[in-house]
Amino acid sequence: MQQVQRDEPQDFERVLSSMCTPPHxxxxxxxxxxxxxxxxxxxxxxxxxxxxxxxxxxxxxxxxxxxxxxxxxxxxxxxxxxxxxxxxxxxxxxxxxxxxxxxxxxxxxxxxxxxxxxxxxxxxxxxxxxxxxxxxxxxxxxxxxxxxxxxxxxxxxxxxxxxxxxxxxxxxxxxxxxxxxxxxxxxxxxxxxxxxxxxxxxxxxxxxxxxxxxxxxxxxxxxxxxxxxxxxxxxxxxxxxxxxxxxxxxxxxxxxxxxxxxxxWPRGYAEEYERAMENAEWLADSLDAHGHEIVGPELPLVVADLSVPMTDELRDRGWRVSKTGSGELRIVCMPHVTRSMLRSFLADLEWY
Ligand SMILES: Cc1ncc(COP(=O)(O)O)c(C=O)c1O
The missing domain is CATH 3.40.640.10 (Type I PLP-dependent aspartate aminotransferase-like (Major domain))
Known part of the structure; x- marks a missing residue:
């Protein structure tokens, strides 16, 4: 019998660029x-x-x-x-x-x-x-x-x-x-x-x-x-x-x-906000400790002055990260972004 190949969407495990997230x-x-x-x-x-x-x-x-x-x-x-x-x-x-x-x-x-x-x-x-x-x-x-x-x-x-x-x-x-x-x-x-x-x-x-x-x-x-x-x-x-x-x-x-x-609304979103903000602050502090200049986080979004080759390397390793118009790395801490995900992202940065 012929096997029909089913296309699957991307998973969110390494998505740090999107302003969307898996639905509740x-x-x-x-x-x-x-x-x-x-x-x-x-x-x-x-x-x-x-x-x-x-x-x-x-x-x-x-x-x-x-x-x-x-x-x-x-x-x-x-x-x-x-x-x-x-x-x-x-x-x-x-x-x-x-x-x-x-x-x-x-x-x-x-x-x-x-x-x-x-x-x-x-x-x-x-x-x-x-x-x-x-x-x-x-x-x-x-x-x-x-x-x-x-x-x-x-x-x-x-x-x-x-x-x-x-x-x-x-x-x-x-x-x-x-x-x-x-x-x-x-x-x-x-x-x-x-x-x-x-x-x-x-x-x-x-x-x-x-x-x-x-x-x-x-x-x-x-x-x-x-x-x-x-x-x-x-x-x-x-x-x-x-x-x-x-x-x-x-x-x-x-x-x-x-x-x-x-x-x-409202409790679940309040909890998401607290968690996302803690993650964003933790990420900002960690990137700062690596010597990068940081913008934010005012809301759960962190911008860091990583070089373009570094960002490209992260992309080659499967990370979905985006850049600002000025070429800085931009990470959006959406509900699917966890601390362990950010830890493994930073581990890949260490390698560079
Ligand atoms: C502030 C802001 N306004 C508007 C939009 C456009 O929204 P959509 O992509 O849902 O059309 C975005 C998308 O990221 C946004 O960040």
Whole structure:
């Protein structure tokens, strides 16, 4: 009999580069159960539509937003594009611009290109947005000011209240990108959420630190009128309009987001944060002891000035590590990253 070869996904044993992680067991089970559902058609797929409401409610609790509005996106990219889109649609200008720090995720470049919006980026100091630099770029055509709460490369948090105030003064919206940091930040002293500042929209992704199955990003909005800026009529569906970017979308992502948050919010996520932060601090201290210069960890992400050949050697040994734009080694302490994994990573470093 012919043997059929089955392809298997990578395991996470040596993955130090990813902002995703294996789903929580209950999230995996929920994703499988809801595979054939489409919250893009709420009239037909009612259970998953109710679950999506529940997901938004919990995301609202995590980001301190009472009466939250929003939906489960395909990921942080879609949420950021939609935030820029609603800011553009709401504003009265033919030449809209968005002001963001240089550290903003590249999804804002996609948003700018797709939406014909100018993206203005301001310098950072210690990888954090410079408030004066952002202020200088704002003008009457600014539709949105972006702050990052947990940056992709360095894991740092921008001064969100100051940026929100600048947006408010300019009559622009304030969008916070907490795609990665949003499930760690509630357990820190950072000011990043709707209770800290007049934020209008926020990205927070269950499929990253939230331990939901991919695809499950999150977009939150302060009130319904903001989301209404995204509404498109949907003549042949039972529902009258749609605010999402995609049409048919994954009910598996929605159901798994609810299952993961039911299982982990808040205690489980708090424990994950403590463990991840201890690991990141331990790693930073160990790399420092090896003579490397370290950035962080402000959140569980460590950057070290390892040489490029050294990083390449680690990759050849099976480690999945990434580099910052300046070539430094970047290690993300996600829930699957354990102390013993980091110990064996350092043992491979000793060899060099
Ligand atoms: C801060 C931030 N925003 C947005 C994104 C994009 O998210 P996704 O890859 O889910 O589209 C990422 C991805 O790492 C991110 O770190």
């Amino acid at each position: 067991p209950q999230a995996r089970e929920a994703a499988e159960r809801f595979l054939a559902t489409n919250p893009g058609d709420p009239g037909t797929y009612r259970t998953v539509t109710a679950l999506e409401r529940k997901a938004v409610e919990t995301l609202g609790q995590i980001a301190s937003l009472p009466d939250p509005e929003g939906y489960i996106t395909g990921g942080g990219t879609e949420a950021n594009i939609q935030a820029v889109r609603l800011a553009r649609n709401r504003a009265d200008t033919d030449t809209p611009n968005v002001v963001a720090p240089r550290s903003a995720h590249f999804s804002f470049r996609k948003a700018a290109e797709l939406l014909d919006v100018e993206l203005r980026t301001a310098p950072t100091t210690d990888h954090r947005a410079e408030v004066d630099g952002i202020a200088e770029l704002i003008d009457p055509d600014t539709v949105c000011v972006v702050g990052v709460a947990g940056s992709t490369e360095y894991g740092v948090v921008d001064p969100i209240p100051e940026l929100a105030e600048l947006a408010d003064d300019a009559g622009a919206l304030c969008h916070v990108d907490a795609a990665w940091g949003g499930f760690y930040l509630p357990f820190t002293d950072h000011e990043w959420d709707f209770s800290d500042a007049p934020i209008d929209t926020l990205t927070i992704d269950p499929h990253k630190v939230g331990q939901a199955a991919i695809p499950a990003g999150g977009l939150l909005a302060r009130d319904r009128t903001l989301l209404d800026e995204l509404a498109i009529d949907t003549p042949y569906l039972e529902s009258a309009s749609q605010i999402t970017l995609t049409g048919t979308r994954s009910g598996a992502g929605v159901a798994s987001a609810v299952a993961a948050m039911d299982a982990l």
